[in-house]
Amino acid sequence: MTLRDNYLILDDMTVIRSAGLRGFRATVAELGGDAEQFAAACGLPITALDTDDLLIPDQALAAVLELAAKRLDCPDLGLRISRRQDLDMLGPLALAIRNSPSLTHVLECSARYLFLHARALTLTPEPDPYGDRGVIALHYGVQPGVPSPIQATDLGLAFVHHTIQRLAGDRYRLLSVELPYQPPAPIERYAEFFGAPVHMNRPYAALRVPRNLPTLPLSGGDENLHRLAMAFLAEQAGGMDASVAPKVRATVQQLLGTIAPEIANVARLLTVHPRTLQRRLAAEGTTFAAILDDVRRDEAHRYLTTTDMPMSQVASVLGLTEQATLTRCCRRWWGTTPTAIRRG
Template identity: 75%
Template sequence: MSVIRSAGLRGFRATVAELGGDAEVFAQAVGLPRAALDADDLLVDDKKVAAVLELAAHRLQRPDLGLRIAYRQDLDMLGPLALAIRNSPTLADVLECTERYLFVHARALRLTMEPDPYGDRGVVGLRYGVDAGVPSPVQGTDLGLGFVHRAIQRLVEDRYGLRSVELPYRPPAPVAEYERFFGAPVRVDRPSAMLRIPSSLGARPLSGGDENLHRLAMAFLAEQTDAADASLIPQIRATVQRLLGTTPPEIGVVAALLAMHPRTVQRRLAAEGTTFAAILDDVRKHEARRYLTTTDMPMSQIASLIGLSEQATFTRCARRWWGSTPTAVRRAAAR
């Protein structure tokens, strides 16, 4: 399983409501957390994001749903990457930092500059999506490609000379609708999703940027990349904490969210002198104390929120953690 920040669903709720639908119904149908419709920083299964877009487009009979949502999205949804993009000196710098750090937003997505597939001089291809040969979800690709197109338009503040749009499928909406959206010819059943742009576009200077902010943003993104190769413990703790009370915090689930194999997680944690079970137990202990000392939730509810099936199990854990019962811990905190 690969994941994407829930910011990728910005505009989904509003667009669906405008078309007479209920975004929460569609989210529930595909197993997508309702909170993902309104928050930016949840890590959600990218297949479920693709599924909710396809389901909504089908139920609402709006095959152009992805393009409609693209109208509502802006660079801010990319988080720290947006700061680097907005303060890049040229469009080439924008494309370079996006190609390098798009994984911060979505682990499986790529935006790469490639030679023009037709060999036209002065033209390059800006390929968007998953690896070549992997099926592209129609609405998700429409949304992503539409977002990239509109982001470039905003950055250069005019028409940027788009030569054509390449789609790796035959879209359910009329091609004329795509051509109105992109303002360029659209070709279907191509090898990959791509915007064919002038090769000279990269040298276009961008106005309003701050070189210092660009440098700081790039340093921050580099630190996040380095962190992926540094200690794994903080990432495991944060992921387990997100899962507690919603999804069983099993090592397979956590490893999938971090795009790693469970054995790799075990090996790296062993090298850092700990285990997945130890981290899970410590997170449960921390969260249990927080609930006991700051809320009046029933013990059964706290047990559920820390991923324990029974209140009796919670009591046994409390005796092991603190040498006392959960009730005694709560009373002591109150005193």
């Protein structure tokens, strides 16, 4: 993965960390719905509702938000969920943002590293769409040419809004909200939520703010922590190096139960050709198959000894075709059955 890659395509889809679903389960329950039922209907693993670091198709995340909004007759679902989300869901990027000396630094690190959280999302300052030189538009959304999913865009734009509010306090003066669609909820609901005029059917989603807002200093940050966080993000976003096996292992762990953990998919996420990945693993004395088997063994042991998850579901989250395959793997790994491992 290199810094110039704002998003990665995986089987014609881009992926997002499951942290984007934070607050979904609680909000749906509050509205009388079943979050697990909606997740299953959209092909999302149930574990994605309660963990931050699974890689899930962003189309599936958008779909589950739209499905829940429709079934629960809640057209402002994205706005509601946003109230349960905070910066922590961005992982190391949150540390860099919290310790930024100014909003300019916040926007810079977000523009460079937001793709580590969601491959297709961008947050960039643009000239004011109405031509006001004293105003900039914080453009949020997917890559050009891709339709903006309503609930997911509402959720993301609201998250950005809340984040700037918390960082800038009273100095944050939102001038207007630009939406690239006709909102399903009354426009008054959006205006009340954002505390600013809302314009519909615009070219892209954006928050219009005074041009000098990013230059305002932020207090309470630690410049050393900011530098450390930025260095860590750069390392995460860096290209392949001599130690490729740990990256492959971490990627396989994230893909299990979401997208097929095949070498082609892992290579795409690491932005390297599958044959190149095979050669580098061979140079380190291992293979993709060996790493996949090791990860499955460790994850199987964790699920069998720490959860009551049905055996069929354990097999599924490990990317195995059926429960019988899990049994054969356990006999090969430990010389016994999954049931015996769980009892032990």
